[in-house]
Amino acid sequence: MNIAYSPCPNDTFVFHAWAHGLIPGAPELNVTYADIDITNKWAANAEGPEVMKISYAALPWALTDYKLLPCGGALGRGCGPLVLTNGLSSDAGNAASLSGKRVAVPSERSTAYLLFRLWASRHVPGGIGEIIVMPFHEIMPAVRDGKIDAGLVIHEARFTYPSYGLTMLTDLGSWWEADTGLPIPLGAIIARRSLDSDAIAGWIRASVDYSWTHPGASQAYVMQHAQELSPDVAQAHIDLYVNAFTSDLGENGYAAVTALLGRAAEEGLVPSFDLSLLR
Structure with missing residues (x-):
């Protein structure tokens, strides 16, 4: 079976057992390691492999050909995207300072960017000036070096941004949780209908359970693809993004996805679609 997921520690942890024939x-x-921006585009054009990790925000473009699976993805609390600015800026903590500015995002159809757009519509008068899509690992250096005014970051950047001298302007996950009371839907696993x-x-759940039951078994595989992360940062990444929702979305998980995409559709940020397709 052909599958595409990112080389990030949470994905390699989740799929380690299945990818190594242990289920x-x-x-x-047959694994393809692909950035979320790539898989989002594949899903929208029905060009990708049978199973993929994509952003929840990309689902409205994919649900005709792919079904959302109730496990394997990234959804939780305290794990949302961050908006970062250069810590030397005098207005680094002021959301209104982003008005008319250049902001880098990891994908135009990422959940991070969708959350950012929902937040900015309420907190940035006049709107953002220019959105620039770049690979997520390039965003923090670009903010640090003044190539862009702010960056939207995901994954392990939550743990490493201080080393770049950056300041967190807002935690979009905390904003979403306070606004809705729901967890944050980030990455989804989809399969062809x-x-x-x-x-x-069932195979995904068995793979997750294997990694939880044998916590050291996936370490070499995780670190092989961890993009120069330290073992401690890689483990912190796994601890944050692999949780009970990874095993089963449950009613709270589905409620969070429905709330995010329903609100986005109402504001014209994603195409309108039949929300019942999420089940």
Whole structure:
């Protein structure tokens, strides 16, 4: 079975057991490691592999051909994207200072960017000046070096941004949780509708359970793809993004996804679609 997910520690932790043939009855995986911006585009054009990790924000473009799986993704509390500015700026903590400025984001269809747009519509008078899409690992250096005014960051940047001399302007996850009372939907696992989604979900859950039961088994695989992260940062990344929602979205998880995409559709940020397709 062909699958695409990122090289980030949470994804390699989740899929380690399946990718290494440790799940009885599961088909062999042919893994493509791809940035979320790439898989979001593949999903929208029905060009990707049978199973993929994409942003929840990209689902409205994908649900005709792909089904959202109830496990394997990233959704939780205290794990949202951050808006960062150069710590030397006198208005680094002022949201209104982003009016008319240049902001880098990791993908135009990322959940991070969707949350940012929902937040900015309420907090940045006049709106953002220019949005620049760049790979997430390039964003913090660009903010530090003054190439852009602010950056929207995800993943392990939550733990490493102080080393770049940057200041957190806002935590979009905290804003979303305070505004809705719901967890933050970040990354989704989807499978082609022609496949047995229940079987695939079962194999994913078994892979997650294996990594939880054998916490050291995935370490070499995780670090092989961890993009020069230290083991401590990689583990902090896993601890934050792999949680009970990874095993099962549950009612709170589905409520969070429905709230995010329903609100975005109402504001014209994503195409309108039948929300029942999320189930």
